[in-house]
Amino acid sequence: MTLGKLAAVACLFILFSYTSTPLEAESYAVDETGVSWAYGTVVDSVTVTGNKHTKTFVILREMETQPGEVLDRGTLHRDIRFLTDMTPFSNVAVRADSLGPGRCAIRIEVRERSEILIKAILPLLKYDFERGITYGVRWNNKNFRGRLENLSMSWARNERQDDEVSFGWSAPWVGWRHISVGAGVAYYSRGDDPVDIEVLERLGAVGYVGIPLTESRITFSQLLLSLGFDKSRTGGEEPDPETGDTGDNQISVSPLVGYRFDSRDSPIRPTRGWAFNTTVRATYPLDNGRDTYYRVANDTRRFIGFNENSALALLSDFEYQFGDFPSYSYLRLGGPESLRGQPIGRFKGHHRWYQTVEWRYQFLPRMVFELPIIHEFDVGVGLVTFIDTGIVWNASDDFNLDSFHGTGGVGLQFFSPIQDVFRLDFGFSLHGDYRFHTATGVRF
Numbered sequence: 001m002t003l004g005k006l007a008a009v010a011c012l013f014i015l016f017s018y019t020s021t022p023l024e025a026e027s028y029a030v031d032e033t034g035v036s037w038a039y040g041t042v043v044d045s046v047t048v049t050g051n052k053h054t055k056t057f058v059i060l061r062e063m064e065t066q067p068g069e070v071l072d073r074g075t076l077h078r079d080i081r082f083l084t085d086m087t088p089f090s091n092v093a094v095r096a097d098s099l100g101p102g103r104c105a106i107r108i109e110v111r112e113r114s115e116i117l118i119k120a121i122l123p124l125l126k127y128d129f130e131r132g133i134t135y136g137v138r139w140n141n142k143n144f145r146g147r148l149e150n151l152s153m154s155w156a157r158n159e160r161q162d163d164e165v166s167f168g169w170s171a172p173w174v175g176w177r178h179i180s181v182g183a184g185v186a187y188y189s190r191g192d193d194p195v196d197i198e199v200l201e202r203l204g205a206v207g208y209v210g211i212p213l214t215e216s217r218i219t220f221s222q223l224l225l226s227l228g229f230d231k232s233r234t235g236g237e238e239p240d241p242e243t244g245d246t247g248d249n250q251i252s253v254s255p256l257v258g259y260r261f262d263s264r265d266s267p268i269r270p271t272r273g274w275a276f277n278t279t280v281r282a283t284y285p286l287d288n289g290r291d292t293y294y295r296v297a298n299d300t301r302r303f304i305g306f307n308e309n310s311a312l313a314l315l316s317d318f319e320y321q322f323g324d325f326p327s328y329s330y331l332r333l334g335g336p337e338s339l340r341g342q343p344i345g346r347f348k349g350h351h352r353w354y355q356t357v358e359w360r361y362q363f364l365p366r367m368v369f370e371l372p373i374i375h376e377f378d379v380g381v382g383l384v385t386f387i388d389t390g391i392v393w394n395a396s397d398d399f400n401l402d403s404f405h406g407t408g409g410v411g412l413q414f415f416s417p418i419q420d421v422f423r424l425d426f427g428f429s430l431h432g433d434y435r436f437h438t439a440t441g442v443r444f
Helices: 003-017 056-060 073-084
Strands: 042-049 089-098 103-112 121-128 132-144 149-158 163-171 180-189 198-212 220-235 249-262 273-285 293-307 310-323 331-333 347-349 351-371 375-393 405-415 422-428 434-440
Touching (some): 042 056, 073 089, 073 103, 089 351, 089 375, 121 434, 220 273, 331 351, 351 405
Parallel strands (some): 042 103
Antiparallel strands (some): 089 103, 132 149, 163 180, 180 198, 198 220, 220 249, 273 293, 375 405, 405 422
16 A cells, blocks of 8 residues: 555545544643632632733733632643743743632743834745745734734746745634634746646635624534625646637635634644644636636544643645636645645645644744844744644545555644744755645644
């Protein structure tokens, strides 16, 4: 059995058959000095100190521990871990004060990261074997207005002279309601003339809203609604062999509806819980006579923790198109976000399914240093071993085990205020392919 087949079977077996385990507070390294006596008492109030830039109510709304509730050890430990891994904070501690028999007051003490690092305009630099160096600039403020809103702008260019520009804003809450909203605009221009029909230029915009279906912070779900606009120009040196298309201009609108469930214990270093996201998007072409086409997508993630610094992470990502979709509407497989060890977008098809099994171990826990000007700077380093597998296909006959591609490898993850996560991966296949990949941001 090839690596791709083995990984696909292993990932699906663990992802869907592993028995769910309850949250164990012992697995979280939280300093319980001054709070352990209060477990089982009623919380009279929760206050926050140390926050100069992040608004107090923004911190409190992320916590499941609320006034009037019985103080639970597992819930409090989850709250502290979740807050600690949020971008603005380098450390979070908790204290409890007695207010009489059976009652307590909780104090959350936060240490905020330097605003210089969180709001800095930073260079963007990536390297790929085929595409060479990608360079640019990026600004990403993840605590905009002190409300944990995300405001970002970026520009990037590679050696092929492809240009990408983007702007986005999102807010995870509206007041005390877990209503998420966001909007973004992106532009892409290709620098060379492709042989096959490909997108040469694209301008897109999208807005979305997530409507809460539950009130719990630990396990919450949302109804997702969005509307996108897309204007693209396609072309190539040769017409499409199936349809004879030579490229055209297309304007379309794309409404989307979906469902999201999230029970992860951390936004950056999850060790427990599920994340489930499924969507259906319809694309209505407005100007070239095509009929509506659809894309169904599902992203399922599972995290099985061994302790605070070690976890097994599993991913299944599936996308399927149907209707009168254009021939250039390919889904690609390969690169740092899907099949590490392969060139970016090496395999392409109209439908795609890939899986990942990762073992993660943070061997260098977060350390905080005092530096001139920027004051506090924290860093952590983790080790990753992985198996990636996936398939792209056009016709149903193409979907079989022999068509799966697989790679394995190792990597390092660097956690810091400059980038929540910087990833360096080395992937390889049993056929002799290998690649180093660098990427930023949480893959899953």
